[in-house]
Amino acid sequence: MSEGKIRRPRAETPKGFRDYFGAEVTERKQMLDAIAAVYHRYGFDPLETSAVETVEALGKFLPDVDRPNEGVFAWQDEDESWMALRYDMTAPLARVAAQYRNDLPSPYRRYAMGPVWRNEKPGPGRFRQFYQCDADTVGAASVAADAEICAMLSDALEEVGIPRGDYVIKVNDRKVLNGVMEVAGLSGDDKAEARGIVLRAIDKIDRLGAAGVRALLGEGRKDESGDFTKGAGLGDAEADVIMGFVAAKRDSTAGTLARLRELVGSSEVGREGVEELETIAALLAAQGYGPDRIEIDPGVVRGLGYYTGPVFEAELTFEILDEKGRKRSFGSVAGGGRYDDLVKRFTGQTVPGTGISIGVDRLLAALRAKGRIGQEAAGPVVVTVMDRDRMGDYMAMVGELRAAGLRAEVYLGNPKNFGNQLKYADKRRAPVAVIQGSDEAARGVVVLKDLVLGARIAENATLAEWKDRPAQTEVARADLVQAVHRMLAS
Missing domain, CATH: 3.40.50.800 (Anticodon-binding domain)
Known part of the structure; x- marks a missing residue:
């Protein structure tokens, strides 16, 4: 560089981040305001936590179970303690529930909306900063809290412009899956790695299909690019049990629950999970939420390690064209479940919790696809x-x-x-x-x-x-x- 020449910074967005302008910001705010109104109607209070948490508070409960303390933007403070940008909204809630346990009502209902940060490799449509919109109930052991979360999510989707018939909220219970794994011989600490592979495999059923999941239950699977993913190493008999669980959905709620009872056999935890699903279905039906809006579906497992009971996922069922012009269902826009052990890290006591997280950018994209937003707004x-x-x-x-x-x-x-x-x-x-x-x-x-x-x-x-x-x-x-x-x- 020649003497006296000024080196100017490049005017560009950091890799994996993006800028949001006018209409995008307005549309997101309007959508979140509509969702907040539904949450408020259900008695939930807003909560804003710091964007920064201690790495210790985030702990090992990051969604990527293979590398629990990676995937965050972290730095060492002056006193040598490690700080990190929040990875999600749930870990900060667990910290708040523990820190203010003597001041907060129990159960504590809260919703939170804002950006989260993940130090992961960016890709098309995948950014290192994105918005989440969460609602959780902490301190309620009854699965009535899970049923309420599902009903509230249903109302929120309809409030923002996803009509009935264009979405379904799928509900399952991790206890049922634990019971099935017990039957398949996958209980015990020595089988933890295999259980994790099975969980992630089932969670990919929509993308990989039955054959792909079956391969991951066995020796492993090679994808189209030639990359090999290690399998759980199950024998044919054990894999049959797991695949029976994946295909357990029947035409009616009663039929699905009956099939799940067969699959869990004598497993006590499995039977407990089926009973929880029966209760959730009955509570929702009493409020008018039938299978056209919320259904029991064993295919939903949620990949996160900390779920301990009911799990749920909101899927948009209308078709869009992908980048290659092929028709496909829009897919998932929200997910969550029960995590009764999360606050225990701080207090040593089990505190029940359940919640849902909406992928804000995904839901906004869905509303644009439906023509609900995206019209060019008039200026001043x-x-x-x-x-x-x-x-x-x-x-x-x-x-x-x-x-x-x-x-x-x-x-x-x-x-x-x-x-x-x-x-x-x-x-x-x-x-x-x-x-x-x-x-x-x-x-x-x-x-x-x-x-x-x-x-x-x-x-x-x-x-x-x-x-x-x-x-x-x-x-x-x-x-x-x-x-x-x-x-x-x-």
């Missing part, structure tokens, strides 16, 4: 500046528009070129431009330019429409607010 009314020395008059106009609840702004760039002001208004997607030069001011009038109609006329409006609704009109200055309201309404 733009008050143009014809005379520099009359800025006070223009500010008075914009103040009146804002006081009337209208989104408005004064052009604050160089007013010398009026054409640039209209280009600016177009870039801002302004529906109306307000124009007043010295001549209009002397006559006590303003000119309103309908930019939406003007654009349509420029494209394909008929001559009759042009004459019937001129894109530019002159109104009395005193009628500014009412005239803008009328133009926007039209």
Whole structure:
């Protein structure tokens, strides 16, 4: 670098991160506000925790069970303690529940919304920072709390614009799977690794199909790229038991539960899990949530190691086209379950908890696919500046528009070129431009330019429409607010 040459930083987003502009931020806020209204209706309170937790508090309960203390953005503080950006919303909740256990009501219902960070390899649609929207109940041992979470999730999906019939919430119980594993000879500490492989394999049933899962239960599986994934090493008889569980869903809730009872056999934990599912189904049915909205499905296991009872997943069932133009179901947008051992790390006492996490970006993408959002939003009314020395008059106009609840702004760039002001208004997607030069001011009038109609006329409006609704009109200055309201309404 030559002497005296300034090295300037590159203006680029860090790898794995992205920026969000105008409509994206607004759409996300509107969606989260709608969800929060449902949570509030159910009696849940908002909670905001720090974006930073101690690595010790995050502990080994990170979703990636193969590398529990990796995958986080961490650093060593001045006192040599390790800090990290939160990986999810659940670990901070466990810390809060333990720290404030003498002050919080029990059970404690809370929801939390905000960004989380994962130090993982980014890819298409996979970022290192993303939003989560969680709701949890801590301190309720009854599976009525799990049923409530599922009902609340159903209401939230419908509230934001996913109609009934376009989604289903699938419910299972890890105790049932534990019972099936017991029958398959996979209980005991020495089988922990094999159980983990089985869990992850079943969780991939939609992507890999029965043959792919079966391969992972045995010696392993080689994917299309040639990469080999180690299997659980089960024999044919044990794999048959697991595959029987995966295929246990029947046409009715009663039929599915009966088949699960057969599969768990004499396993006590397995029978307990089936009974919990029966209770959840009955509680939901009593509130009008039938299998068209929430169903018992043994195919849902959730890959996280800390779930101890009921688990649930919200799947959107409508079809979209993938990047290769093939039809496929949209897939999962939320998941969760019961985690009765999470707070125990801090207190030594078992504190029951259950909750759900919505993938905010996924749900936003679904709403765009359904056409519920993504329409180009109108920008503010733009008050143009014809005379520099009359800025006070223009500010008075914009103040009146804002006081009337209208989104408005004064052009604050160089007013010398009026054409640039209209280009600016177009870039801002302004529906109306307000124009007043010295001549209009002397006559006590303003000119309103309908930019939406003007654009349509420029494209394909008929001559009759042009004459019937001129894109530019002159109104009395005193009628500014009412005239803008009328133009926007039209």
